[in-house]
Amino acid sequence: MTAVASGRREQESDSAAPMSxxxxxxxxxxxxxxxxxxxxxxxxxxxxxxxxxxxxxxxxxxxxxxxxxxxxxxxxxxxxxxxxxxxxxxxxxxxxxxxxxxxxxxxxxxxxxxxxxxxxxxxxxxxxxxxxxxxxxxxxxxxxxxxxxxxxxxxxxxxxxxxxxxxxxxxxxxxxxxxxxxxxxxxxxxxxxxxxxxxxxxxHLPARRRQVKVDxxxxxxxxxxxxxxxxxxxxxxxxxxxxxxxxxxxxxxxxxxxxxxxxxxxxxxxxxxxxxxxxxxxxxxxxxxxxxxxxxxxxxxxxxxxxxxxxxxxxxxxxxxxxxxxxxxxxxxxxxxxxxxxxxxxxxxxxxxxxxxxxxxxxxxxxxxxxxxxxxxxxxxxxxxxxxxxxxxxxxxxxxxxxxxxxxxxxxxxxxxxxxxxxxxxxxxxxxxxxxxxxxxxxxxxxxxxxxxxxxxxxxxxxxxxxxxxxxxxxxxxxxxxxxxxxxxxxxxxxxxxxxxxFIKEVPLRTANTGTAETAAAPAARAAYRPAHAAPNRTPETTHAAPNRTPETAYAAPSRAPDTGNVIHGTVRDAAGVPVARAALTLIDASGRQVGRATAGADGRYTLTAPGRGGYVLIASAGEHDPCAVPVDVGDRPARLDVALAGSGGLAGTVHDADGAPAREALVILTDARGEVVATGTTGGDGAYAFARPAPGPYTLTVGAGAHRPVAVPVEVGDGRTRQDVTLPPTARLRGVVRADGRGPLADARVTLHDAAGNVVGVATTGPDGEYAFGDLTGGRYTLTTSAYPPVTSPVVVDGRGEDTHDVWLGRPGR
Missing domain, CATH: 1.20.1250.20 (MFS general substrate transporter like domains)
Incomplete structure (x- = not known):
């Protein structure tokens, strides 16, 4: 299930900090x-x-x-x-x-x-x-x-x-x-x-404040x-x-x-x-x-x-x-x-x-x-x-x-x-x-x-x-x-x-409680060791990144350091520079042994102590972000190492209508190449949706909302963050009354609607009041045929917004 805007706050209250x-x-x-x-x-x-x-x-x-x-x-x-x-x-x-x-x-x-x-x-x-x-x-x-x-x-x-x-x-x-x-x-x-x-x-579990209502x-x-x-x-x-x-x-x-x-x-x-x-x-x-x-x-x-x-x-x-x-x-x-x-x-x-x-x-x-x-x-x-x-x-x-x-x-x-x-x-x-x-x-x-x-x-x-x-x-x-x-x-x-x-389909297990209901975590290889490329003029006190830092790159930032040596400290941020709370940090030595572990605070800051001088690798991971590994040298003075985490890959985007306004509470469904539903969700107040960690590959994204026609678009999800915005066309209706000359509204008349290519869009039968209606139409030219003696054919133009009316008179040419 997607972590949409309306549900994110609730999910965050449920997510505990990483625990040893x-x-x-x-x-x-x-x-x-x-x-x-x-x-x-x-x-x-x-x-x-x-x-x-x-x-x-x-x-x-x-x-x-x-x-x-x-x-x-x-x-x-x-x-x-x-x-x-x-x-x-x-x-x-x-x-x-x-x-x-x-x-x-x-x-x-x-x-x-x-x-x-x-x-x-x-x-x-x-x-x-x-x-x-x-x-x-x-x-x-x-x-x-x-x-x-x-x-x-x-x-x-x-x-x-x-x-x-x-x-x-x-x-x-x-x-x-x-x-x-x-x-x-x-x-x-x-x-x-x-x-x-x-x-x-x-x-000790995170508390939730919701009104209790049992069925x-x-x-x-x-x-x-x-x-x-x-x-x-x-x-x-x-x-x-x-x-x-x-x-x-x-x-x-x-x-x-x-x-x-x-x-x-x-x-x-x-x-x-x-x-x-x-x-x-x-x-x-x-x-x-x-x-x-x-x-x-x-x-x-x-x-x-x-x-x-x-x-x-x-x-x-x-x-x-x-x-x-x-x-x-x-x-x-x-x-x-x-x-x-x-x-x-x-x-x-x-x-x-x-x-x-x-x-x-x-x-x-x-x-x-x-x-x-x-x-x-x-x-x-x-x-x-x-x-x-x-x-x-x-x-x-x-x-x-x-x-x-x-x-x-x-x-x-x-x-x-x-x-x-x-x-x-x-x-x-x-x-x-x-x-x-x-x-x-x-x-x-x-x-x-x-x-x-x-x-x-x-x-x-x-x-x-x-x-x-x-x-x-x-x-x-x-x-x-x-x-x-x-x-x-x-x-x-x-x-x-x-x-x-x-017959149960295996879905790889998620590596965090991210609140998704779809296919789970990306392959394990994505969590592999990916060192940053730091500039050569790095000192034991500060780690400088290359100028164009990537989400896996550590970078220097001025801050007050601890007073003792063998200490690594810094802040974990996302790609936009926002602190990432409760990120898990693990320090390993050259032989791959874990020698230190810490959890970032609510402001993204962390501090951990190395067992001695030398080169180490700091691994950082958090919820809906890709993990990253950064080399760090520890000397006599504290080492400052700030870490930026990328998004977790996956699929995200915005759903809006033809006027550019966000489509709230639109239903978003992701299906794989075999047609199986792997994720569903609804958009938030800003029209945004997000699916965390679907496996890379081809999918079909289907979006529907109340006053709009549903849309299905192909999308290729890669290893990185894939974005797919969707525009929902408005839905239009065509209604009218079939009348017979001298008799008023005509019941049980058969009305057929054809599109510009001659395809049958819909068939309706008038009610006792002679009314017919067609919904879920797009703008364009149509042809309306009413069964009578002889049949009456009328061209109709639908503007694609709201409701259009077209009455039909039988027995009066030109009406």
Whole structure:
């Protein structure tokens, strides 16, 4: 999206100063700790759920809904948190999410029945929705897309740590008689309180002052529609037939609510799911892929704890240890993939490879049975973990790279929303599948030994230790075979996710949060070392540039220098001489090692200290400017070095009308040689537009405004700044009345307009008042033909401005 005049001030308020790795990690420490709490809450319970459900005398449906309720609450609230993140303080929001989560955890620990437990899990889901959505949003605010892959790897590592520790902690708690399963919910509270304290001290983000307006109507409608679908999936085929009036009522109601949701979103000033984002191809495909990944990920892995405890007879603690291959695969893959993406700027190959691992892993997991050798199951789980580590975070990254900073919250939450929505549907649907398959295989096994009526139906969660010796192997086999079927049903969704990923167009990652929604950064080669050519009479105190300095040239300027040696100071300016605020400066020595780093202030001034005398290279970079490298000599006295940065290349210009007046809020669209839209934007009050960093090559620039005809012009974008001004021709209208002699206005008369070359410009039919009209015309000569007996042909001249009238009389020659 372009950084136009009307939006530039808002973008600047969102852009943080360049931060060092240490500063970023300090800011992320509390955020990652909060994310750890949210993930831990799910994993610590998953291993204890068979024991919890059995203790509460509940069944498979309750087991499913304990998980589905959290996912549903997370799904519904994720876009709300994301929208609030675009409108108000992200720091306050993430702290609020932690408080809600702590309240839900405490409530869950006090649960006395399934209904109370499910309600508490809903509250936990509301808090978890804020933590998961805001983690991605805050990272996107602080870190440029090109560097974000590295830190997404840290999120993957935290995810893996919480997923590893959760089942182990949960298993130990359940296996420890003096603790009990309720401590599975209490264990995250201390971590959440610690996260609140750390966030307060370390997280500092630029504040935005916008009036908060949340689309509550849209949130209510999508919650109701999603809930109806999940209720139907959970109970259809169990409490009522799949083809029944209940099914028809629920599905029709869900469709009607979904249509109302779309209608509300189109009219909402701050929609909870901005439909315009789906016009971006990458966003649409990433959303579909996330939905499918959610079905496969949540829908199948949720039942792994049941597999190890009920199909293999493992204790909760041992069951947690047995899932480690998948978690280690996820941790390693997410970390390594993040570093590769940061180094290369390429992410499509990582996504495709992850999709291959994920689909292959699920296909292999479908062969699981209660007696499958563990080493084989471990390999299968590792494949799934590697696939998830490569796909989950990078789908979000691909979307964040395509939107403006003020839309990061909404865009990130859209991906998270559909992923958790897919998970909620997957858990509910596959839970119903598991219940039916376990009942079927149990019945088959019992029939084989001539036993009946054991009370181990498919919806119950049995205690294996309480089963008769001859029944236990049958139940273990039923759960092993049933969970293998669950993975078989989930496998096609992983394959469809891979196919969707193949159609996502790779856009190189931006190297700064510039607020563009188009094709991203220029090639990495543009950031290569480009030394300035300084004059030979340079002294250690001052660096003089050649007389005709270029944007990459350092130049001298008088100023008061610091009093110590080994110091380099100066001002960073743009090509017009305006100071560039918050520019990042890096000092490297002759071997290429970084020996100093600084950030320019609001007035563009900087100061940094070299480790000693000698020659160095100063690298300067900032937002929408090309980076440059300048040699500098450091001696006994401070060295003054002012740096001028060029624009970032890209495409810019002004749109005006035929009189030269600027065209405000004109829609500007940039399409590549294949016809794909790579950038859109609107002009500001001065008619200016700008696309930062489209890749060099041929494009088509299309501009349209209300009272003007649209214009499409070819433009060749080069490595430097390309300028293309556009003049919009005015639009004209031709209207009139067709009258018949003695009858007045004539209705249903056919009127055809031809241009000077004889081409048909338009065809109209008169209304009851005999009027016709043609719009979007240019000035010139036309011919108007009115069907009659005989037809009447009239020459017409349109002046090209405003509206011209031409009445037609039938039956009166010369009129």
């Amino acid at each position: 790795h240490r500063q970023i990690m300090e800011a992320l420490s509390g955020l990652l700790l909060g994310l750890f709490v949210a993930i831990l809450s799910s994993t610590v319970v998953s291993n204890a759920l068979p024991t919890i459900i059995a203790d509460l005398d509940a069944g498979q449906t309750t087991y499913t809904w304990v998980i589905t309720a959290t996912l549903l609450a997370t799904t519904i609230t994720t876009p709300i948190w994301g929208k609030l993140a675009d409108l108000t303080s992200k720091k306050v929001l993430v702290q609020l999410g932690l408080l809600v989560f702590v309240a839900g955890s405490a409530f869950a620990g006090l649960a006395q029945n399934p209904a109370m437990l499910i309600t508490a899990r809903v509250v936990q889901g509301v808090g978890a929705g804020g933590l998961t959505a805001l983690a991605q949003v805050i990272m996107a605010v602080m870190i440029a897309p090109r560097e974000r892959g590295r830190y997404s790897g840290y999120i993957g590592a935290v995810f893996a740590l919480a997923t590893i520790g959760g089942p182990l902690i949960g298993g130990v708690i359940v296996d420890t008689s003096w603790l009990g399963w309720r401590w599975c919910f209490y264990v995250g509270v201390p971590f959440a309180v610690l996260a609140l304290i750390v966030l307060q001290k370390t997280l 509550w109507a849209g949130a209510t409608l999508i919650a109701a529609s999603t809930s109806l679908v999940l209720v139907w999936v959970s109970f259809a085929g169990h409490d009522y037939d799949r083809l029944s009036w209940q099914t028809a009522l629920m599905l029709c109601g869900a469709v009607v609510l979904a249509l109302l949701f779309l209608l509300v979103e189109r009219r909402a000033s701050e929609p909870i799911l901005p439909l315009r984002l789906f016009r971006i191809r990458t966003v649409s495909l990433a959303v579909v892929a996330s939905l499918l990944v959610g079905v496969a990920m949540f829908g199948a892995t949720t039942f792994l704890s049941q597999y190890f405890q009920l199909a293999r007879g493992a204790s909760p603690t041992r069951a947690g240890l047995m899932t480690l291959p998948m978690i280690f695969g996820l941790a390693v893959a997410s970390t390594v993939a993040g570093r590769i993406i940061t180094r290369t700027g390429r992410w499509k190959g990582i996504l495709v490879l992850g999709g291959l691992f994920l689909s292959g892993g699920y296909d292999l997991m479908s062969t699981l049975r209660h007696d499958t050798p563990y080493w084989r199951a471990a390999v299968f789980m590792a494949f799934v973990g590697i696939g998830l580590g490569m796909v989950m975070q990078n789908l979000v990254l691909s979307v964040q790279n395509q939107v403006r900073p003020q839309e990061l919250g909404a865009a990130s939450s859209v991906v998270a929303f559909f992923r958790t929505l897919g998970g909620a549907v997957g858990v509910s649907a596959l839970g119903a599948v598991l219940s039916g398959r376990v009942a079927h295989y149990t019945a088959q096994g019992l029939a084989g030994i001539g036993a009946r009526g054991t009370g181990t139906g498919g919806d119950s969660i049995p205690r294996l230790s309480a089963l008769p010796p001859q029944i236990r192997p049958i139940v273990e086999d039923a759960f092993g075979h049933g969970i293998g079927n669950v993975f078989a049903y989930a496998s096609p969704f992983a394959v469809l996710a891979l196919i969707t990923i193949l």
